[in-house]
Amino acid sequence: MLEIKELGVRVGGEEVLQDVNLEIGPGEVHILLGPNGAGKTTLLMAIMGMPGYEVTRGDILFQGESILPLTVEERAKMGIGMAFQKMPVIPGVKLRTLGEIIVNGGSSLIEEVAEKLNCTYLLERSIGLGFSGGEAKRAELFQLFLQRPLLSLIDEPESGVDLDNIALIGKALSELLEREQVKTKKRSGLIITHTGYILEYLNADVGHVLMEGRIVCRGNPRDLFVDIREKGYQECLRCER
């Protein structure tokens, strides 16, 4: 579904990613690990095509075609969606209004998804205005649920979120990415996590460690976490398995 080849990305004049290679098949969920400042968010932003994230080399293929010439909205329409780490504040634009635009009109789906994500009380509020960490994460997932993307890019779904909400978010992600379905999985995900808590609720297929602008390690996500907890990220550079 997603193929990243020798990708280099520059942000604000600085080369953040130099040579990233990554492949995600249909129905697969991958976890992206790495120390602060490694470029994890940059990779997600570059896949989404956000302005300011300039691809300097390599290619990004989505369903076999290069998406580099496409704008953000064109990529969204192709089926790429993103839950951002930080939600902007958009005064006067209600979460419900944006939801209605995403599903192209008023729909019972909005109420249903909002209830699932405990967002009903946020629907009439301006996007991001006064949202707590947990509220912002749930509101991001609410939008992704309405978008139903083929590829979900999810940036730190559990940061700034209490344990109760991590369970809610974890289960919702599992549903969004169809992890419970055995045969018909077709939605894929790339999730940044620092804590790994989300893995308690979400069965991920592959983990990647991003350091110094490239992927330095791949493996079973849970095993990777255990190793990193014990030995730290520096060990990943030495090991390079």
Place this chain on the structure above:
Amino acid sequence: MKVKEDYLREIKERAEKALNKKAPLGPDVDLNEFYLCSSQEEVDSVESISASLREAALYAGVELEENKSSATYLQVDRSAVYQKIQDAFQGKLEIMAVSEALEKYPELLEYWWGLVPVDADKYTAFSEICPMEGYFIRVFAHQKIEVPLQACLLLSEESRIQSVHNLVILEEGAEANLITGCASVRGNESGVHIGVSEFYLGDNSRLTFTMVHNWGENFHVRPRTVVKMGNNSFYSNTYVLLKPLSSLQTFPQAIMEGENADANFQSIVFAKGDSYIDVGSSLLLKGGGCRGNSISRVCAADSSKVYTRGKLISYHDEAQAHLECKGILFSQRAEIISIPELEVHGAPRSRLSHEAAVGPIEEEAVNYLRSRGLSREESLSLITRGFLNIDIPGIPAVLKQYIDEVIRLTSRDIM
């Protein structure tokens, strides 16, 4: 009571002396370049109102349909062509042409030019010398009218002056929601609209007043509004202008004489073309416990120039009020000038504050919406609509929906 003849003579004399008096704010309009507007035939039912008038009213937010309001007043050019109170509201309120009201109730002279000085400037003076109707509305004591009243003032002829004088009285404990739409009929691109409005709010009364303007591109508009507020009264004034015109200058004032009066002004302006717009509001806080807000949201595009003013004047220790102006500039040639003024006179414990911010639309927000599949233009339009969508305190849900709808309809081609 004032002796009628003496009083009328006196105001007439004052007006004559002020006919060439330039207003302190806004570009000067040479009224001699325009003709006086004509009389129009009265219609006996709402169905008889022509499609073009109906359309003009709709673009100023007034739906001329049976049962859409508790009472309706429609003026075209210098004539009151339709006025009606729905059956359910008979005996609770009055609505009629102001000339008819002054004839029927001579005691109304007590209120006539009681708040707006007739010699304030050439426009008020002109309104007295060449009166062209206006509406009179009275809501009787303790009547609470939830269904909005509608007043619509239309100008159908090219290059004319329309000068109206409106009088609104809410007796003690009365409550009402008044929607006023002022517009030129399609195809009429040039003219002058002068609107003198004097509102008297009795003790414990509540009035929400929403005014939408929709004029041709070469119009000059000069509303002159003063509201006098009694004890525990509430007033909300929302002004919406989203279409280009030549010039608009208005600076309505609430005189809060009673205790615990609460006044809220909201100006929502999207300036386009070569529009010169000077808007704002002024709160005169005299009574103990008086409070209020003067809020404006301004977008300036093309070569438009917008002055946004707010003035809070406190004379009482227990008064508090807030001024807020936020603006977005969409063009290199547009201008926004924000002028806040706070005055405290011998009331050291009063609390007045202001905040102002003029800046661009955040790219982060635009890109965020694009990541949900909206185009750049759709994103800008949505953010702009949100920006103009102020949370207005104390207004009923139906009115809030109405303002949202006006912004939605008139901003469809905002970019």
